[in-house]
Amino acid sequence: AKTARKRGKSIVKGGLGTAARTAGLLGGILSFAVSEGIIERNPAEGVRRPADQRRTRRLNREEYRRLGQTIEELAGDETDQAILAVKLLALTGCRLGEIAKLRWSEVDRAGQCLRFTDSKEGASVRPIGKVVLDVLCEPSTDAAFVLAGVRKAEAFGGLPRAWLRIVKRARLVGVTPHTLRHSFASVGGDLGYSEPTIGAMLGHAAGSVTSRYIHHLDEVLVAATDRVSETIAAMMFEEVVQNGSAERASTEDQPDPQRAAA
Known part of the structure; x- marks a missing residue:
């Protein structure tokens, strides 16, 4: 015009x-x-x-594995922040902005959750799996953000471009950070969890877990999130973290929808 x-x-x-x-x-x-x-x-x-x-694109088992292989191959060539960001996006179902601005003060290890002070729904409590806690190593510096920038008080700003490099290397067509969020929900559906349970995992506004007054998440919800993230980790890295130790998992194993907890 x-x-x-x-x-x-x-x-x-x-x-x-x-x-x-x-x-x-x-x-x-x-x-x-x-x-x-x-x-x-x-x-x-x-x-x-x-x-x-509506977005319907989701990653299948082979695409998850390609993404996992790519970030393993790029270790040392790509920034640590970008590698960590992709892992967190895939294993939590969080939005890109939530991960990009995630602060260490919002990581609640004891409660096994992320306590966002300002998300799309406002203050939001998000359950996370044990495999996510393993990925979130304790910070080696006094950086405020999990994805720290050059300056400790700032967040990493190179994530959008890094994302494009990684998905291109992984040969993933039409895949955006939101695709990982949708895929997380889809894996939850494959495992037999109900829509309200999946919505609570993702922090949808309708879910009661988004309340700023929540202090302890329901154990069943945390267990459900644990299982979804473990399933995705198994597809990406062919290993499942159980009780602090990594065990190899066959790529032929399929999720069992009979073990639904909701």
């Missing part, structure tokens, strides 16, 4: 999902204007919005 500047143009990006969310935001603004008496009617009322397409 041309702009007022000579030979200027603006490039607008976004698909149907962006259009739907933008129309919804505009409708909300205009509804507020009506309630305040600024305008008499909402001109956006009745306007049909395009359907926001």
